[in-house]
Structure formats: structure tokens, C-alpha cells
Amino acid sequence: MNILATLQDRFRQAFEGWIEDYEPLVELVRPGQNPKFCDYQANCAMPMKQQLGQPPREIAAEIVKRLEIEDICEPPEIAGPGFINLRLKESWLAEQLVAAGQDERVGVPTTETPQTVIIDYSSPNVAKPMHVGHIRSTVIGDSLYRIRKFLGHNVISDNHIGDWGTQFGMIIYGYRHFVDQEAFAKSPVEELGRLYQWVRKIMDYQALEKELPDLQAKTEQAQVAWQKWQEEHPESDKPTEKKAAKKWKQERKAAEQGVTNFGVATKEASAKYSKLKESANLIQAAEAHPNIAQKTLEETAKLHAGDAENKRFWEEFLPPCIAAIEEVYERLDVTFDHTLGESFYHDRLPQVVEDLKTKGIAKPTEGAIGVFLPEQDIPFLIQKKDGAFLYATTDLATIQYRQEQWQPDQVLYVVDHRQSQHFELLFATAKKWGYDETDFRHVSFGTVLGDDGRPFKTRAGDAVGLEGLLDEAVRRARGVVDELMVKKKEEGEEVFPESELQEIAETVGIAAVKYADLSQSRSSDYVFSYDKMVATKGNTATYMQYSYARCSSILRKSGETIDWQIEPSEMTCQDPNERQLAIKLLQFPEVLNLVLVDDRPNLLTAYLFELAKLVSAFYEACPVLKADTEAERKRRLLLCDLVARVLKTGLGLLGISVVKRM
């Protein structure tokens, strides 16, 4: 049962035959902001002023008159400029609680309008270790998948892995020249990873060798230019006229920034260079394999052209690489319905370009092929002048395939915000191509930052590996769990066995990483902090899991079997804390729907956090096991049961598991 939807229905009925185009007004029925005023409120009277030419308070009175809602709410009150305040009836709340309690889905109905939705997320490159950058896409995508599925949509997850790119040229080249056969036989993935890193290092070294003098020269030039600008533009010369002053300031900023920008770039580059230079082996390899970047590109081109040997390497390397990625997913408890990578679409690319050309959508431009779109200052290039295809081409082929295969109503791309322009171009092109019925959405997200406010990197400047990150989170979680055990021991309580402690740490650690990400507003960057994510206070997975464990423990200690076959009158809330908790529990369905409006899992985490806080207040005010009467005890135990189930279900929809005790 969705309270909000039910109330909105009643308003819809009230408007019917009276007001035209009332749907936007129905949207203005909302949960109340402050329990002091109301449980729900309708803000529709004010905007109706224009249409009806009456004072909003009069309109509100008219709405209330037409509204048939007395089975659900107390008589509505009109407040302020024309707010209609609704207060739910105790008897109705009790009925809904019992219905939710009896329902395996804790009262969440499935949708009446199921849609076919494809979600494209995670998308790692094979043969390259997964890193911190993959967390958000994977975790957010997985959660959106779970929620849609739970609500009854036909969801298809497709992991569009990078299995056809230049990294294969790199490992093929590496395999030809540097492979340690023994290591490869023992663990192909590890050896391929080493080869990738090694070739990457040689490439970096050679590139830096070439670029560094240039960078240093540019830094010096920038310094000279800045000096000169300052000499030629003393502060006293600053124009007083507004426009000229602005230009003056901009020039100064440009000159000054040139120094810092090139300075920083040079400093970073030379630090990296001298670090690489420490390895004699690397220098030797770099000398023996000049221009390695070009050679790896050639290997990639050969693979794409169907070279038998490279294709054989690819076929040999791919399965173990995918298996390694699967291991990470298993640890994260993430699954996909399909894993159709770039290579899957390779054969379709020429036809895509041909078709777009034939239909007059794409045309040659400076030797390449591109789609020109109104309101876009750059063309969407689908073929390079050397004839090679681009990821734009693959993305279009993917859209075409998915339409043929699944006819989706909606396609979500959970990809970081830096690619928003690419998706704008992609979606516009797809529309022109005829796929104009599908709701394509770029579910974008911000960058994961370190505590210095810059993208989260290791001290050496590399991306942080995902597995190491998870290990560290689990290690911190173990620290938290151990601390807890010390306390238990002091208080003479049972200390858990080692195996269980490790299990709890794993569950709590992984949950912490996921929750930290999901609880953040998706569009903004966020600062990664191990300490904060495993904190036992605040909006963290740890706090929620504890709340669940505490609830479970009370239920366990009651020694009773939960039985929801009761009369609603027995569930009537007697205490304000019970009532607040009951309403929050019943709002679970509407929150899930709200999450999907704009694909914002943080609304679900916020809801769960509020629920957990209300439970704490409830325990404080309302003894459960030591309740005054048997009826009270029973009612409160049932509330605990529902809380535990909503917490578990809600966390489950975020991809987070719970433990029975901690």
C-alpha cells in the first residue's frame, strides 16, 4: 500500500469534472515536512488561484468539501496561505500495519505499468585491474536494478565490458616479448596484469622522456611571460572602466595560471619520470623497444583486422580475465543478466556507418564520418579518417542490437558525468536514427575524491585498485568489530567465534563501501574516507546493520514466534513514538517509487537512516520485552518485526547484506 498514491487518488477524484488538467496539482500532495503540522499535505490550492480567481483559502475549503477521504484521514485542516493538512486516522494506520506485516513484501505493491528497462553499468576493461572508478557505476547500477526488479519491472542488466580495446594490443605485445611462461601457466591473469603494467610503464617512460623537456621549456616560458606581464602592467595601470578592468584581470589570471599549471604538470611528470628511472630493467626495456606505443597500436589493429595469431591470443586471454572480474563481482554480490562487450558488436560496425550514411544522417567531414546535430557545436564522429571505428560507433551498434533484441522502454547508462556530452550526442543520433520511442537516460555521477579534494589516487598517482580498497575497508570493519568484542568481554557477554567475526567484518566492510557511495547525492563528487564509512554513528551502513541486529536480538530474546494474524485494533498505536515509526514503515513503498523518478538511491538510504533513528527513539520511550501489558508487548514486538524486515529489504535493495548479530 502506497499512502501517497492513495491520497493522490482521492484528490484526483475530487478534481475530476471540476478542474481541467489537474495532474500537476495532484503532484502537490506530499508527505508533510514537519510532523507538528501534519502527516501529509496538499499544496494545490495556491497555484489554482490563477485559474479560479478566488483566494487560495477559499479554494482549499472547496477542495476539502469535494474530497472523500474520511476513511483514511481526520477532517483536513487549512493552514497558512492555503495548505491542506492531512492527519492519518489511527484505525486506518493500524489496518495498514497489519496488511504490511502479513505481506511478504512488507506492503510494497508491484507496478501496474511494468516497463522493459536495460541498465548498462560497471563496464570495466578486461585485462586491466578494476579500480576505485568502477565502484560508483557498479554499486549505483546494481541498486537501480534491484529496486526496479522488486517493483515488478522487466529489467535487463548488461555489462558492456571493454574487451576489444588497446589494452589487448598492450598485453599481446607484452606477451610476445616479456612473458614469464611459468608464471603465466600458474596464474594467467596475474601474469597478464603484470605484462599490462610493464608495457604501460615503458609507454609512460618513453612518453615522459619525450614530453618532459618540452614541459620544462613551457614552464620557463610561462614564468618569463608572467614576469613580463607584471612589469608591463603595474597595479597602478589597472583600468578603472569596468569592461577593461575585467579584461585586465583575466589577462593577469591567464598569465599567472600558466605558471602554476605548467609548474604542477612539470613537477608531477618529473616525479613520475624519476621514479620510473629508478628501475634499470625498465630503462633497458625502453631502449630495446623504442616507440612501444605505436607497436601496441599495431597489435590492436591486427586483432581488429582478424589476424589469426592475435585473435588466438585474444581468445586465450579473455576467459581468465573475465573470471577474475567475476570474482570481484561475487565479493560485491553483483550479477548481470548479460555481458556483451565491445567485441560482440565488432561485426556490426560497418553496417551501422553505412546505414547512417544511406539515411543521410551521417556525412563525411575532414576525412572522417560524423553526424551533425542542431544545437551541438561538435559533430558526433562515428568513423575515423583511417577507417577505424570509435566507441560512438559501438554505442550505436549496441543501441540497435538492444532494440532488436528487447525493445526497451528505457535504457539507463550509469556512467560518470564527464561523458555527458557523449551521451547527449549519442541519444540525439539514436533519435534521428529512428529510436525515438525509448527513454534514454544518462545516470551520471561525480568523482570519488581523496581527502585532499583531488581525485582519489595512490601516493604514486595511480588509480586505487578495487580489491585492495575492499580489503582495507574489511580490515577497518574488523577493527570496529574487535573493539565491540572487547566491550562485550568486559561486560561478561559472549564473544563471537573467530570465523563469525571475520564474516561480520567482510559483510560490514563491503557494505560500508557501498553505502558510503549510495548515500551520497549521485551527481556530486564525494570525499572517500575509510574512517567515516565504517563509523558506528551517523548515516552509515554500520549503523543500519547494527540497528537491524539490535532489532533481531530483541525478537530472539522474546522467545515468541511472530504471528501477524491479529485484529487491526490490536495494532493501534498508543504512543507518539509508535505512531511516527508506523508511518515511516508504511512510507517504504512511496520512497522506492520516489527513488526511481530520478534514479537517486540516496533517497532510500536517507529513508532507512530516518527509520533507524526513529527505532532508537522508540526503544527509549517504549519498552518492548518489559512492556506494561501483554497487548502492548505484542504490538511492539510486531513493530520490531516489521522494522527488521523493512531494514533488511531496504538494505537488500541497495545490495547490502545484514548479519543476525554483531
Added chain:
RNA sequence: GCGUCCGUAGCUCAAUUGGAUAGAGCAUCGGUCUUCGGAACCGAGGGUUGUAGGUUCGAGUCCUACCGGGCGUGCCA
């Protein structure tokens, strides 16, 4: 230059897309309690929502300008 996102409490972040007194957590301060699991609860201080205008019953949210930042910006993905 153009495009785009952002600027909210000391810190990290919310704010149901235009609704009532802008909320949480951390940190700070005060209080409660012989713990149904105290990882608790109750309370206080802390804000000109970057600045200045505008739109209207009503603006953190929309419009304009400015200040400060991130990201992107034709053949990488």
C-alpha cells in the same frame, strides 16, 4: 572562448524538483539513565544558502549579471 555541473553550519553532506521555522552526522557544550543491546535518548549553540538584482502568495531551488571552482570541448574510452 563555448558548453556543463557546482558553491548551503567549523568539517562531510541533505533538502521529495517552487512550499510553512533550510535539516542530518561529525566536532563543541549541557542534560537523562541501577543498559528489554548505551553503538542510546533529550536539548543548546552554530546560517544574509558565493554576491547583486529580478520573477510571485512563497526562491537554496527558476531568470539575469557578477565572483569562485570542477568537468568537458572533432577523429581515446
